[in-house]
Amino acid sequence: MKGNGRRVLLGMSGGVDSSVAASLLLRDDWDVIGVTMKVWPQDCISRAEDKCCGPSAIADARGVAHKLGIPHYVVDEADNFEKIVIDYFASEYKKGRTPNPCVMCNEHLKFGNLRTKARSLGADFIATGHYAIIEHQENHAVLRKGRDTRKDQSYFLFSLGQDQLQHALTPLGGMEKPEIREIARELGLKVADKVDSQEICFVPGNDYKAFLRGHLGEEEFHKGGIYDTQGHFIADHEGIEMFTIGQRKGLPGGSPRPRYVIDIDPQTNRVIVGDEEDLERETFEVDRTNWLRGEPKGDEHITVKIRYAHPGTEAILQALPGGKARIQLSTPQRAITPGQAAVFYDGDVVVGGGWITREPAPVVA
Numbered sequence: 001m002k003g004n005g006r007r008v009l010l011g012m013s014g015g016v017d018s019s020v021a022a023s024l025l026l027r028d029d030w031d032v033i034g035v036t037m038k039v040w041p042q043d044c045i046s047r048a049e050d051k052c053c054g055p056s057a058i059a060d061a062r063g064v065a066h067k068l069g070i071p072h073y074v075v076d077e078a079d080n081f082e083k084i085v086i087d088y089f090a091s092e093y094k095k096g097r098t099p100n101p102c103v104m105c106n107e108h109l110k111f112g113n114l115r116t117k118a119r120s121l122g123a124d125f126i127a128t129g130h131y132a133i134i135e136h137q138e139n140h141a142v143l144r145k146g147r148d149t150r151k152d153q154s155y156f157l158f159s160l161g162q163d164q165l166q167h168a169l170t171p172l173g174g175m176e177k178p179e180i181r182e183i184a185r186e187l188g189l190k191v192a193d194k195v196d197s198q199e200i201c202f203v204p205g206n207d208y209k210a211f212l213r214g215h216l217g218e219e220e221f222h223k224g225g226i227y228d229t230q231g232h233f234i235a236d237h238e239g240i241e242m243f244t245i246g247q248r249k250g251l252p253g254g255s256p257r258p259r260y261v262i263d264i265d266p267q268t269n270r271v272i273v274g275d276e277e278d279l280e281r282e283t284f285e286v287d288r289t290n291w292l293r294g295e296p297k298g299d300e301h302i303t304v305k306i307r308y309a310h311p312g313t314e315a316i317l318q319a320l321p322g323g324k325a326r327i328q329l330s331t332p333q334r335a336i337t338p339g340q341a342a343v344f345y346d347g348d349v350v351v352g353g354g355w356i357t358r359e360p361a362p363v364v365a
Contacts, residue, residue, distance in 0.1 A: 107159045148176040285357050
């Protein structure tokens with residue numbers, strides 16, 4: 001999509017992806033303004049030193065902007081990030097669910113609050129370095145998987161509304177990672193070989209349990225018991241916040257077969273464990289659905305991803321009243337986890353998605 005001199009606000013993380021996105025937008029005649037979100041309060045900034053929101057990342061983004069000749073601003077979103085992303089992250093674990101903070105950050109901050117900032121700077125569009133394709137059609141936008149299947153991030157954008165998509169640009173969607181690094185080298189950008197972050201940006205060392213202890217405090221944890229599928233007590237636990245569906249580590253021993261967390265009951269603070277086959281399910285439901293091409297009128301054959309790293313599996317989708325949907329899987333899947341996003345695809349097109357709900361476990365608990 002050509003800019004024809006129009007202004008776009010580009011989220012710059014200081015990494016190679018958003019840096020190359022800036023150069024591609026300039027090539028396509030966009031008037032680019034770079035913005036980096038500071039999402040940590042000053043007294044906590046040391047925790048984010050090596051993250052995409054820390055001081056070194058801001059310095060890298062500023063350096064790239066200077067080299068490319070575009071203005072760069074730092075936007076303080078620390079308070080909003082705390083309320084919208086971190087509090088949500090902690091509260092989901094307290095409810096026995098496993099959160100997906102990247103989806104929330106994209107919807108409410110990167111394509112939400114930053115768009116308000118964009119308008120104040122005379123920009124109608126927001127751009128990011130996401131690996132996803134947004135096709136702009138008349139009064140409509142289509143979200144597709146990125147060309148680089150190993151890096152595709154369309155899953156994290158399923159909750160965006162049509163208005164957000166119609167004013168969003170993802171210049172890297174049709175490219176693969178090696179191409180992007182090569183462009184960065186040709187431009188002489190020092191971030192060309194910067195290592196990609198594989199962690200949640202605000203969780204040091206990817207240790208979410210330590211993060212929750214620091215954020216909530218041990219006294220806020222919901223302690224209870226660990227039980228098997230027949231309702232037999234096995235051991236006490238220090239909080240349901242420490243568990244997620246499919247987990248094996250951290251469970252008491254003494255069983256002839258490996259144990260896995262198959263359910264978490266926030267009403268009784270019970271953690272239910274069972275065998276690996278107990279993790280498999282054929283059907284599940286989602287709520288808070290977001291339909292990108294209209295709500296299905298009947299059964300629809302789709303491919304569903306039940307987590308970001310999931311390869312996807314064939315299923316039948318049925319919309320339900322109240323913003324819910326039921327998914328019947330062609331092949332049972334392991335560890336369908338409440339709180340995670342289930343995203344629906346028709347080929348490489350995102351149809352919509354929703355948040356996996358907790359259903360009563362078919363066990364005596």
